[in-house]
Amino acid sequence: MPQEIQQLNQEHAIKTIALAGNPNSGKTTLFNAFTKLRQKVGNYPGVTVEKKTGTLALAKDRIVNVIDLPGTYSLSVRSPDEQIARDVLLGRTPDTPKPDIVVCVVDASNLERNLYLVTQIQDLGLPMIIALNMMDEVERQGRKIDIEKLSKLLGVPVVPTMANQSKGVEELKNLIASGFKSDYQRQWRMAPDLEEEVEHLVRLLMQHEEMTRNEAFVEALILMSLGTKLINDVKLNPLKRFFKEELISQIHAVQENLRRKGLRAKTGAIEARYDWIKSILKECVIDKDKKGPDLTERIDAVLTHKLFGWVFFLGIMAFMFYMIFTVATIPMDWIDKAFTQLGNWVNSVLPQGDVRDLAANGIIGGVGGVVIFLPQILILFFFIGLLQDTGYMARAAFIMDRVMSKVGLHGKSFIPLLSSFACAIPGIMSARTIESPKDRLVTILVAPLMSCSARLPVYTVMIAVLIPLANNWQKAGIMLIMYFIGIVGACGMAWFFKTTLLRSQKPVFIMELPPYRLPSWKAVLIHMWERSKLFLKRAGTVILAMSIILWALMTYPKHPNLDSAEGLKASFAGQAGTLMEPMIKPLGYDWRIGIGLIGSFAAREVFVSTMSIVFNLQEDAGETTLREAFQQATWPDGSPLFTPLVCLSLMVFYVFALQCASTIAVVYRETNSWRWPLFQFVYMAALAYFFAFIVYQGGRLFGLH
Amino acid sequence: MATQWWKRIFPKHEQCICHEKAKDLCHAEIGRRFRVQCLCGEEKVCERLREMGFCESSIIEKVADSGSLICKVCGTKIIVSKELAQKIIVKDICPCKDHSLGNNIILLSQMTVGQRGVIHDFLFETDGHDRIEEMGVTPGEIVEVVRYAPLGDPIEIKIRGYLLSLRKQEADQIKVSLL
Numbered sequence: 026m027p028q029e030i031q032q033l034n035q036e037h038a039i040k041t042i043a044l045a046g047n048p049n050s051g052k053t054t055l056f057n058a059f060t061k062l063r064q065k066v067g068n069y070p071g072v073t074v075e076k077k078t079g080t081l082a083l084a085k086d087r088i089v090n091v092i093d094l095p096g097t098y099s100l101s102v103r104s105p106d107e108q109i110a111r112d113v114l115l116g117r118t119p120d121t122p123k124p125d126i127v128v129c130v131v132d133a134s135n136l137e138r139n140l141y142l143v144t145q146i147q148d149l150g151l152p153m154i155i156a157l158n159m160m161d162e163v164e165r166q167g168r169k170i171d172i173e174k175l176s177k178l179l180g181v182p183v184v185p186t187m188a189n190q191s192k193g194v195e196e197l198k199n200l201i202a203s204g205f206k207s208d209y210q211r212q213w214r215m216a217p218d219l220e221e222e223v224e225h226l227v228r229l230l231m232q233h234e235e236m237t238r239n240e241a242f243v244e245a246l247i248l249m250s251l252g253t254k255l256i257n258d259v260k261l262n263p264l265k266r267f268f269k270e271e272l273i274s275q276i277h278a279v280q281e282n283l284r285r286k287g288l289r290a291k292t293g294a295i296e297a298r299y300d301w302i303k304s305i306l307k308e309c310v311i312d313k314d315k316k317g318p319d320l321t322e323r324i325d326a327v328l329t330h331k332l333f334g335w336v337f338f339l340g341i342m343a344f345m346f347y348m349i350f351t352v353a354t355i356p357m358d359w360i361d362k363a364f365t366q367l368g369n370w371v372n373s374v375l376p377q378g379d380v381r382d383l384a385a386n387g388i389i390g391g392v393g394g395v396v397i398f399l400p401q402i403l404i405l406f407f408f409i410g411l412l413q414d415t416g417y418m419a420r421a422a423f424i425m426d427r428v429m430s431k432v433g434l435h436g437k438s439f440i441p442l443l444s445s446f447a448c449a450i451p452g453i454m455s456a457r458t459i460e461s462p463k464d465r466l467v468t469i470l471v472a473p474l475m476s477c478s479a480r481l482p483v484y485t486v487m488i489a490v491l492i493p494l495a496n497n498w499q500k501a502g503i504m505l506i507m508y509f510i511g512i513v514g515a516c517g518m519a520w521f522f523k524t525t526l527l528r529s530q531k532p533v534f535i536m537e538l539p540p541y542r543l544p545s546w547k548a549v550l551i552h553m554w555e556r557s558k559l560f561l562k563r564a565g566t567v568i569l570a571m572s573i574i575l576w577a578l579m580t581y582p583k584h585p586n587l588d589s590a591e592g593l594k595a596s597f598a599g600q601a602g603t604l605m606e607p608m609i610k611p612l613g614y615d616w617r618i619g620i621g622l623i624g625s626f627a628a629r630e631v632f633v634s635t636m637s638i639v640f641n642l643q644e645d646a647g648e649t650t651l652r653e654a655f656q657q658a659t660w661p662d663g664s665p666l667f668t669p670l671v672c673l674s675l676m677v678f679y680v681f682a683l684q685c686a687s688t689i690a691v692v693y694r695e696t697n698s699w700r701w702p703l704f705q706f707v708y709m710a711a712l713a714y715f716f717a718f719i720v721y722q723g724g725r726l727f728g729l730h
Numbered sequence: 731m732a733t734q735w736w737k738r739i740f741p742k743h744e745q746c747i748c749h750e751k752a753k754d755l756c757h758a759e760i761g762r763r764f765r766v767q768c769l770c771g772e773e774k775v776c777e778r779l780r781e782m783g784f785c786e787s788s789i790i791e792k793v794a795d796s797g798s799l800i801c802k803v804c805g806t807k808i809i810v811s812k813e814l815a816q817k818i819i820v821k822d823i824c825p826c827k828d829h830s831l832g833n834n835i836i837l838l839s840q841m842t843v844g845q846r847g848v849i850h851d852f853l854f855e856t857d858g859h860d861r862i863e864e865m866g867v868t869p870g871e872i873v874e875v876v877r878y879a880p881l882g883d884p885i886e887i888k889i890r891g892y893l894l895s896l897r898k899q900e901a902d903q904i905k906v907s908l909l
């Protein structure tokens with residue numbers, strides 16, 4: 026026997042392994058253990074929304090590809106991310122070969138529902154191994170699973186694993202390397218009439234399309250469940266296939282037959298599968314006596330409470346911002362000092378002239394002005410990582426569902442929005458888990474309104490100028506308000522879009538709540554590390570380039586006979602700013618802020634770096650901090666430029682404006698047209714202008730300044 | 731006769747007859763366990779619900795309710811929006827073990843006209859219930875007694891939206907939990 030298996034294995038040398046399974050079952054954790062990569066892991070369904078590929082060395086000279094797939098509850102897809110998983114499993118993705126083995130990652134603490142997908146993948150006829158993950162939780166729940174029996178009854182090898190501790194991973198690898206035999210025979214049966222029709226369709230498909238029996242069976246089930254007639258258009262029909270005319274008419278005949286008999290193929294198959302699973306579980310899962318409500322229950326009693334849920338949600342946000350203003354200041358001072366010293370050193374070694382100016386003011390001033398904020402951004406990511414890893418994200422979605430349903434979306438849309446606090450790009454990507462295309466588009470359109478980490482430097486600087494003497498709680502409070510303006514804006518615009526442009530039915534909302542898990546500190550740290558790498562990379566590329574460009578625009582053409590302030594005004598950037606001034610004057614901004622605004626259309630942080638270059642160039646005494654420079658800046662008539670009202674208006678402007686080239690690129694990719702990113706850019710710019718105007722002019726009406 | 735009935739047993743768009751009396755999940759009490767009686771929404775929506783474990787006759791627990799609900803199904807918690815919950819028709823499960831299907835289980839033949847219940851299981855010793863099941867009388871379905879023939883045999887029942895007559899001998903073998 027073993028020889029036979031060996032042969033079997035060598036004939037079909039394994040090249041590609043796909044990891045499939047329910048959302049949040051631990052696929053990516055296993056993928057990371059296999060490939061030593063660091064794909065994002067989180068304790069909520071829908072973390073992975075793309076297929077990711079890595080390599081695994083089975084033996085010294087046997088390297089295979091491993092594909093991590095988005096999680097899916099079933100092969101009948103509803104959302105774009107599930108579509109990706111199904112297409113790969115069916116071998117319908119152009120750039121990915123059909124997997125040779127499927128490792129189905131199954132959450133052992135939730136076997137019944139997870140095995141449903143297993144029965145569907147079994148139908149595909151691919152060799153399969155079940156990785157019975159989360160065995161530690163099963164133990165904690167006080168249950169026992171008879172693995173041998175389970176394997177025998179399912180007809181596929183089952184390997185118990187604990188992916189987060191890398192337990193069972195070796196065994197899994199060995200099994201793949203040594204080969205295995207799967208002798209699966211479909212054992213669940215539908216009603217006899219239904220079986221008859223399926224069989225009929227299977228024969229038809231095998232005859233006309235030269236499919237294998239397995240393929241034909243899967244397609245037959247899909248065909249039968251289509252209520253409407255099959256359209257012979259590759260784009261429109263869900264099988265992405267072109268059928269011969271004579272086959273189409275026969276398929277229609279079967280569908281008609283089903284309709285006449287009133288047989289519902291889908292329901293029949295679902296129930297048959299679940300019945301079979303239940304009968305298996307009855308035999309191989311031993312439930313011990315249940316203890317009282319477990320920890321998750323108790324925590325949830327508070328965190329999903331109508332009132333306390335909100336209190337906690339607001340509390341955790343306020344605490345996060347408080348930490349951003351307290352803990353982060355110390356390392357920020359260090360970075361600031363380091364850059365000042367670097368600037369002094371450059372000033373002392375380089376000869377006076379443009380090169381020194383570029384290095385000291387342009388590069389060190391510009392990039393340093395942004396890098397200072399690294400500690401704050403790290404803290405933000407630390408908290409977001411915690412929220413994602415403990416399982417709180419799904420609870421936040423539940424709490425926010427009441428608000429979201431008022432504006433016509435549902436709680437699931439809140440997860441992309443919450444991710445957008447870190448950065449709009451992963452947020453927009455995670456909108457793939459939303460089933461309805463229109464709701465997905467609305468979510469994508471409003472996601473950049475959530476204040477992302479790039480706005481943090483702008484807010485911090487403005488808050489410092491606004492109330493220099495405020496304590497940290499006050500600063501955190503203002504920050505919280507800015508974030509809330511973003512949330513309210515996002516909800517308001519979502520409501521607007523849902524009632525006008527993208528009107529559609531209120532979507533149904535169904536989402537899994539994962540159990541709370543202790544965050545894995547490693548994962549949180551990796552998350553922070555990856556993010557800070559990205560941030561520094563941005564500082565080293567986009568922001569550096571923008572700083573140099575802006576420095577050049579602010580320095581040339583040179584006017585040796587003017588003093589530095591007037592020289593700046595006469596430079597290219599100064600001229601552009603002056604040109605803009607009439608437009609932005611109603612918002613309370615002068616031409617210098619105008620330069621910052623232009624610069625920040627590449628990336629928001631550039632505002633801070635631009636402003637530091639502006640004031641570095643202006644004040645020849647380089648000893649003042651950015652905040653002091655802001656406070657000393659005046660209009661030509663001597664009145665202060667950065668009045669509290671201007672600070673507020675600027676912050677509001679940054680809440681609403683879409684000043685991020687990468688976001689526009691991602692929206693283009695996700696919506697497949699330039700229409701939506703352009704529309705988004707325009708509407709957000711209009712909003713930003715409108716609200717900044719309201720804040721400034723409204724404030725002046727009330728006699729503020 | 732059975733085969734003729736069979737063709738009409740599963741109607742295309744089944745009218746949900748249980749809607750009025752059995753409660754939907756929205757109106758169920760928090761913290762109790764229920765058995766799903768039927769799903770009466772769009773086919774597509776119901777399919778997803780079934781795939782997530784809200785099958786007919788499966789047991790669910792309502793955990794929290796604030797607009798949307800949290801239910802426990804197959805050991806996991808799932809958020810279900812209000813609109814969806816209105817389509818899930820459930821029936822209480824008595825917490826004591828003996829009556830896991832509800833307190834009042836009687837035989838179909840003991841029901842009075844107009845009473846409604848859910849098929850619990852069969853008492854047939856042989857394979858006799860195959861035929862009955864083929865007619866659509868399956869556990870989890872809702873039946874209503876429409877009338878008794880003058881001599882008390884046969885009994886006319888309404889099931890899956892259709893009328894069906896059963897002999898008393900058969901009705902004696904079917905356990906029903908009253909709604």
Ligand SMILES: Nc1nc2c(ncn2[C@@H]2O[C@H](COP(=O)(O)OP(=O)(O)OP(=O)(O)O)[C@@H](O)[C@H]2O)c(=O)[nH]1
Pocket residue numbers: 046047048049050051052053054055065066067068069070071072073074094095096097158159160161162186187188189190414542545
């Ligand atoms: N207790 C326990 N937790 C685990 C185990 N494996 C993974 N986890 C945790 O389960 C959560 C989900 O893991 P992921 O790998 O992100 O799940 P996924 O299947 O990729 O999820 P999606 O990408 O959303 O489909 C994470 O919080 C992991 O730390 C395990 O064996 N035991």
Ligand SMILES: [Mg+2]
Pocket residue numbers: 052053054065066072073094095096
């Ligand atoms: Mg994943």
